[in-house]
Amino acid sequence: MWKYIVAFVAFAGLALWLLTKAGGDIDMGGERHEVPAATHADEKAPKK
Amino acid sequence: MATAIDGANRPMTAEERKVIFASSLGTVFEWYDFYLYGSLAAVIAKQFFSGLDPTSAYIFALLAFAAGFLVRPFGALVFGRLGDMIGRKYTFLITILIMGSATFIVGCLPNYASIGVAAPIILIVLRMLQGLALGGEYGGAATYVAEHSPHGRRGLYTSWIQTTATLGLFLSLIVILLTREFTGAEFDTWGWRIPFLVSIFLLAVSVWIRLSMNESPAFAKMKSEGKVSKAPLTESFGEWKNLKIVILALLGLTAGQAVVWYTGQFYALFFMTSIAKVDAKTANLLIAASLVIGTPFFIFFGWLSDKIGRKLIIMAGCLIAALSYFTLFPALLNYANPALAAAHAKSKVTVASDASSCSFQGSPIAREIDFKSSCDIAKRALAQSFIPYTNITAASGAAAVVKVGDKEITAPVAKLNAAGDGFDKESAVAIATFKKELAEAAKASGLLTKAEDKSMNMPMVLGILTILVIFVTMVYGPIAAMLVELFPTRIRYTSMSLPYHIGNGWFGGLLPTTAFAMVAATGDIFYGLWYPVIVALGTFVIGMLFVRETKDVDIYAKD
Numbered sequence: 001m002w003k004y005i006v007a008f009v010a011f012a013g014l015a016l017w018l019l020t021k022a023g024g025d026i027d028m029g030g031e032r033h034e035v036p037a038a039t040h041a042d043e044k045a046p047k048k
Numbered sequence: 049m050a051t052a053i054d055g056a057n058r059p060m061t062a063e064e065r066k067v068i069f070a071s072s073l074g075t076v077f078e079w080y081d082f083y084l085y086g087s088l089a090a091v092i093a094k095q096f097f098s099g100l101d102p103t104s105a106y107i108f109a110l111l112a113f114a115a116g117f118l119v120r121p122f123g124a125l126v127f128g129r130l131g132d133m134i135g136r137k138y139t140f141l142i143t144i145l146i147m148g149s150a151t152f153i154v155g156c157l158p159n160y161a162s163i164g165v166a167a168p169i170i171l172i173v174l175r176m177l178q179g180l181a182l183g184g185e186y187g188g189a190a191t192y193v194a195e196h197s198p199h200g201r202r203g204l205y206t207s208w209i210q211t212t213a214t215l216g217l218f219l220s221l222i223v224i225l226l227t228r229e230f231t232g233a234e235f236d237t238w239g240w241r242i243p244f245l246v247s248i249f250l251l252a253v254s255v256w257i258r259l260s261m262n263e264s265p266a267f268a269k270m271k272s273e274g275k276v277s278k279a280p281l282t283e284s285f286g287e288w289k290n291l292k293i294v295i296l297a298l299l300g301l302t303a304g305q306a307v308v309w310y311t312g313q314f315y316a317l318f319f320m321t322s323i324a325k326v327d328a329k330t331a332n333l334l335i336a337a338s339l340v341i342g343t344p345f346f347i348f349f350g351w352l353s354d355k356i357g358r359k360l361i362i363m364a365g366c367l368i369a370a371l372s373y374f375t376l377f378p379a380l381l382n383y384a385n386p387a388l389a390a391a392h393a394k395s396k397v398t399v400a401s402d403a404s405s406c407s408f409q410g411s412p413i414a415r416e417i418d419f420k421s422s423c424d425i426a427k428r429a430l431a432q433s434f435i436p437y438t439n440i441t442a443a444s445g446a447a448a449v450v451k452v453g454d455k456e457i458t459a460p461v462a463k464l465n466a467a468g469d470g471f472d473k474e475s476a477v478a479i480a481t482f483k484k485e486l487a488e489a490a491k492a493s494g495l496l497t498k499a500e501d502k503s504m505n506m507p508m509v510l511g512i513l514t515i516l517v518i519f520v521t522m523v524y525g526p527i528a529a530m531l532v533e534l535f536p537t538r539i540r541y542t543s544m545s546l547p548y549h550i551g552n553g554w555f556g557g558l559l560p561t562t563a564f565a566m567v568a569a570t571g572d573i574f575y576g577l578w579y580p581v582i583v584a585l586g587t588f589v590i591g592m593l594f595v596r597e598t599k600d601v602d603i604y605a606k607d
Contacts, residue, residue, distance in 0.1 A: 016340060020333070028335040029317050
């Protein structure tokens with residue numbers, strides 16, 4: 001059991017270090033299967 | 049079946065480790081792809097979908113939706129049937145070959161600029177093929193590992209499969225990081241292809257290992273005795289005694305497991321970024337860290353399920369999650385963005401509208417242009433910014449009026465353009481003006497305050513997110529073993545795959561859209577939590593009353 005614990009701690013350490021290095025390169029939401037909502041590209045609010 | 053019985057007290061053998069490793073490779077692929085497509089979504093959209101007109105883009109979005117919601121359950125039937133007829137080993141080889149090849153081909157696929165509309169069509173076909181193969185992968189992995197496990201350790205052994213989500217995440221992360229490092233500015237033009245191309249090595253290793261594996265002892269025995277099912281689909285779903293268990297597995301196990309999983313990982317991320325307004329980078333880091341910290345609990349609960357029972361742990365996970373969500377999520381908001389939580393308590397927003405003109409915005413395939421009434425536009429704008437509001441009934445036919453503090457803003461009614469693929473120019477401008485005025489009023493009241501790192505209680509946020517992941521591990525750790533033990537060997541692959549994919553694809557997959565629609569309808573930013581709470585409680589009740597404990601089941605007894 002201790003081998004698993006050591007392996008996990010090492011893995012978690014490496015993983016967390018990688019996460020901090022990754023910056024914005026990660027998306028935990030994964031792949032989307034929804035239909036994109038916005039379809040009115042010409043929409044623009046007039047400036048006040 | 050000497051290898052599979054009475055092995056509870058000996059350590060895992062090298063052969064068993066190999067079985068678990070080989071079986072888990074497919075789900076590593078699944079998760080590697082899942083996070084790759086998520087992290088590279090912007091690049092892929094630019095490369096393959098940027099030249100499409102709105103109607104074509106909508107059709108492709110519908111097909112992508114179908115890949116997740118329809119193709120996977122269909123794949124469960126196709127490969128489940130195959131697995132029960134020709135064996136686990138060869139079915140396993142086919143599914144991983146399809147998955148791995150499809151991923152690799154995406155890396156070679158010419159983009160829209162090169163081959164036009166053929167590019168997104170091929171991409172969607174590849175996603176469909178992957179969806180099909182995935183439908184057969186999890187059930188195969190669970191069945192194969194469980195049928196190799198000694199009696200009394202199936203929970204522990206199969207729980208390793210669930211840890212592949214974390215492994216797949218970090219594999220994708222490492223590959224993307226290294227590729228960005230080496231390709232620099234070229235990443236967006238051709239470097240993004242490398243993470244897909246390198247999957248060929250993972251595929252080669254997977255096929256090599258799976259080729260060297262033996263057929264599962266349970267299936268091999270059944271085959272040698274000539275007892276293999278000739279019609280697994282008919283046996284699984286055409287005979288009430290088995291169909292009843294399939295339905296119970298869906299409603300009494302996987303539906304609750306799915307919503308607890310989706311809430312703990314995906315809804316939590318959505319809540320952090322959209323409702324608590326934490327920046328995406330911080331939110332993703334915190335969710336990923338909570339997943340890393342929570343990962344050993346998959347194994348722990350798998351192991352524990354061998355001791356005290358699977359049903360007890362899964363049901364406890366559903367119940368505790370359902371009872372605690374309405375405490376944990378408001379606490380998450382308070383710790384992540386205390387200024388916003390204070391603004392919610394102080395600033396009151398109302399929507400006065402004719403209720404008959406308001407629709408329930410719960411269709412997962414709806415487009416923005418499907419919501420044209422004044423009420424829908426008002427509520428959609430508020431819900432998209434996650435501004436809580438109270439509904440007031442207005443006179444019949446009256447336009448919806450949003451009141452933020454003392455400011456009243458009337459929502460427009462929209463009309464479509466001649467082509468029917470967008471709002472007409474006048475409506476588009478009116479909607480944008482309405483949203484702009486609403487945003488200014490909301491901002492002045494502090495209702496759009498973004499979370500700041502210095503005011504965020506990071507340890508408490510991470511603690512709550514980790515608790516949510518631990519709920520996931522409670523329901524997910526023992527689920528594979530339990531599903532396997534519910535069905536006899538001759539129809540096991542078919543029977544367990546379908547409820548797993550319908551539970552996760554439909555009950556879990558519809559969570560984001562349904563929760564959004566519930567928030568939009570009521571104005572209560574926590575109202576969407578009723579969806580997982582009701583489904584998890586439903587699973588708890590059905591599971592407690594009708595699903596039997598399986599940890600002591602002899603999976604060979606009915607062979």
